[in-house]
Amino acid sequence: MNDSNRHKGLRNQLVETIRKKGIKDKMVLNALSKVPRHLFMDSGFIDFAYQDKPFPIGADQTISQPYTVAFQTELLEVESGDKILEIGTGSGYQTAVLIELKAEVYSIERQKELYTKAKKFLPKVGYVPKKLVHGDGYAGLPEHAPFDGIIVTAGAPYVPKALLGQLKIGGKMVIPVGDNVQVMTVFTRTGEQKFEKLEYGDFRFVPMLKEKNS
DSSP states (O other): OOOOOHHHHHHHHHHHHHTTTTOOOOHHHHHHHOGGGGGGGGGGGGGGGGSSSEEEEEEEEEEOOHHHHHHHHHHOOOOOOOOOEEEEOTTSHHHHHHHTTTEEEEEEEEEEEHHHHHHHHHHTTTTTSSSEEOOOOOTTGGOOOOOOEEOOOBBBSSOOOHTTTTTEEEEEEEEEOSSSEEEEEEEEOOOOSSSEEEEEEOOOOOOOSOOOOO
């Protein structure tokens, strides 16, 4: 669990790269400067941890590109104490960034292998989500709704209505929508049945799968 001065230096270089790509939120940049991304990756990829690229983490999933994590997090506009639902825990890297922003994080992972790994690993590096669940992200966590924000970290072929229904009025959902290429989309709930929709360009994510592994 070593986080050396070299790692911190590389992390600061990565944050500068992300800033130059257009991320302006200082709180988001500061959170990325604190999370030791190399600890969230398999040992074979540790030397590449502070490149602005996604890498495999097992179960046909990836740890997202840091710029993408920053972009989605900036769109979510997290404030301290916000109750955030994360769909797709994965390695736990995005989870850790949200916790650095002092959010209360509820996270769902459908891959049992990744869920088990994240549940053990996150507390070891000081990041404890409010709740970590093995389950179906399309269903969300209605028993813990409503949420100030929802972040979906996999490509959704369509927008799950169940998730929209779990937003507070005024809350935002950041979700990449599409099949081969996804459009980063933000839904803001403006009333019981009203949502404002904005789109922020094309991205590529691993697909959000329907069935959970047992």
